[in-house]
Amino acid sequence: MDLIDQMILTDAHHALRHEVQEFAAEVIAPQVAKMEETSAVDHEVIREVSRRGYIGVTIPRRYGGMGGDHKARTLLIETISSEHGSGAMGAATQASILGLAKILHFGSEEQKQQWLPAIAAGECLPTIATTEPGCGGHVLGMEATAVRDGSDWILNGHKHHVGNSHVADLHGVVVRTGEGSGGLSAFLVPADTPGCYLGEHVPLTGLRGFSAGDVFFEDCRVPASALLGEEGDGLSVALSSSMLYGRANLAAVSCGVHRALLADTKDEVKRRHRYGKPLHEALDSVQQKIGKITSNVMTARQDLYLAVDALDRGMDCDAALANAKLINVELALASARLADGIYGADAHRTDRALQRYVRDSQPIRSPAGTSEIQQRILYKVTMDSYPSSWSVRLADKVAGAELRH
Numbered sequence: 201m202d203l204i205d206q207m208i209l210t211d212a213h214h215a216l217r218h219e220v221q222e223f224a225a226e227v228i229a230p231q232v233a234k235m236e237e238t239s240a241v242d243h244e245v246i247r248e249v250s251r252r253g254y255i256g257v258t259i260p261r262r263y264g265g266m267g268g269d270h271k272a273r274t275l276l277i278e279t280i281s282s283e284h285g286s287g288a289m290g291a292a293t294q295a296s297i298l299g300l301a302k303i304l305h306f307g308s309e310e311q312k313q314q315w316l317p318a319i320a321a322g323e324c325l326p327t328i329a330t331t332e333p334g335c336g337g338h339v340l341g342m343e344a345t346a347v348r349d350g351s352d353w354i355l356n357g358h359k360h361h362v363g364n365s366h367v368a369d370l371h372g373v374v375v376r377t378g379e380g381s382g383g384l385s386a387f388l389v390p391a392d393t394p395g396c397y398l399g400e401h402v403p404l405t406g407l408r409g410f411s412a413g414d415v416f417f418e419d420c421r422v423p424a425s426a427l428l429g430e431e432g433d434g435l436s437v438a439l440s441s442s443m444l445y446g447r448a449n450l451a452a453v454s455c456g457v458h459r460a461l462l463a464d465t466k467d468e469v470k471r472r473h474r475y476g477k478p479l480h481e482a483l484d485s486v487q488q489k490i491g492k493i494t495s496n497v498m499t500a501r502q503d504l505y506l507a508v509d510a511l512d513r514g515m516d517c518d519a520a521l522a523n524a525k526l527i528n529v530e531l532a533l534a535s536a537r538l539a540d541g542i543y544g545a546d547a548h549r550t551d552r553a554l555q556r557y558v559r560d561s562q563p564i565r566s567p568a569g570t571s572e573i574q575q576r577i578l579y580k581v582t583m584d585s586y587p588s589s590w591s592v593r594l595a596d597k598v599a600g601a602e603l604r605h
């Protein structure tokens with residue numbers, strides 16, 4: 201057990217991890233080879249994840265959820281993404297937990313009653329659909345629109361790279377309803393609404409089995425009750441979800457894959473022999489690399505759990521969350537390069553797990569802010585020009601959840 205496990209996580213968290221490890225080994229791991237081979241969208245495993253109640257990890261108990269804190273959410277995603285499960289299913293789990301955040305933070309009581317019990321019961325997988333081909337991380341550059349028609353809204357536009365696009369039941373869509381930063385609004389759109397349709401599944405090089413595809417809206421009519429929060433809240437919905445849930449979620453996927461990479465590398469240097477000795481005894485350079493990967497994992501994981509512990513305590517922690525995403529992604533990529541130097545040509549064999557861990561680490565760099573975006577936020581924090589801390593503004597909604605598992 202490392203220091204995070206001893207100092208920050210409780211017995212209830214350890215029990216949750218144990219349960220999720222067993223679940224992942226039983227339900228996820230046996231399906232990985234098929235997902236890798238076909239690159240097809242997995243529908244079954246993510247449904248099973250949701251039926252276990254894992255998407256509802258932070259949904260309060262009064263709505264049927266697990267009532268967990270942000271450390272529980274992080275641990276759950278990390279464990280599903282680790283060597284016991286897969287990065288792809290970690291990404292799928294995080295995408296719908298991310299999709300849940302906006303309902304918790306901005307939903308009316310009616311919307312919470314309508315959607316949270318269904319999500320907690322595993323009957324509804326939500327998304328958040330913000331990115332477009334023409335705007336990427338520049339949220340204000342989006343062009344999809346919603347226009348009033350009587351009391352309804354009509355949506356038109358194209359959302360891109362939507363996590364869980366092809367398995368979701370409910371899209372949380374941010375679109376333009378007016379000009380400027382106050383001109384974005386968010387809507388809850390059931391995936392089977394007429395006028396809402398999917399593009400063809402284009403697999404990523406990594407995270408095979410996960411879908412992050414195109415969702416189109418063509419004269420898609422939704423009632424006034426689909427509006428999330430107030431008209432004009434769309435930018436807040438997008439940015440707060442990304443900061444308060446997205447950063448830690450993606451860091452947790454990265455952390456799980458990073459740990460899997462270290463575990464696999466440890467086995468490899470004991471198994472493989474050179475100069476008549478196990479590799480780690482034969483070569484000082486291998487010892488150095490193992491030491492560096494271990495340091496990377498420790499640093500990244502400590503950073504992540506410190507950030508989510510602060511979130512649980514209601515502290516101002518946007519900078520810590522941004523840094524956790526940055527550090528986890530970048531150190532996992534650095535470790536992947538070091539592991540490549542240990543495995544030699546075997547690093548690229550498709551019958552070895554390492555190449556999957558390397559491919560799975562790469563796409564995690566983009567969502568919830570690329571590394572450059574995190575650095576931009578940290579620059580602003582240092583220069584006292586970071587405008588608003590979501591962890592402070594929404595503290596009453598994010599802090600204080602208690603894991604009673």
Ligand SMILES: Cc1cc2nc3c(=O)[nH]c(=O)nc-3n(C[C@H](O)[C@H](O)[C@H](O)COP(=O)(O)OP(=O)(O)OC[C@H]3O[C@@H](n4cnc5c(N)ncnc54)[C@H](O)[C@@H]3O)c2cc1C
Binds near residue numbers: 291295328407572576
């Ligand atoms: C696995 C995965 C899951 C995803 N899930 C979702 C999801 O659920 N919902 C959703 O809406 N989207 C999702 N996305 C999309 C993701 O949010 C975008 O990829 C991200 O916003 C970046 O957009 P982009 O890829 O178009 O890159 P761009 O924004 O075009 O950026 C390209 C490059 O320019 C740099 N750059 C851009 N702007 C700046 C700046 N201001 N300062 C410094 N550098 C900058 C970036 O760092 C990057 O290196 C997902 C993507 C992936 C890969």
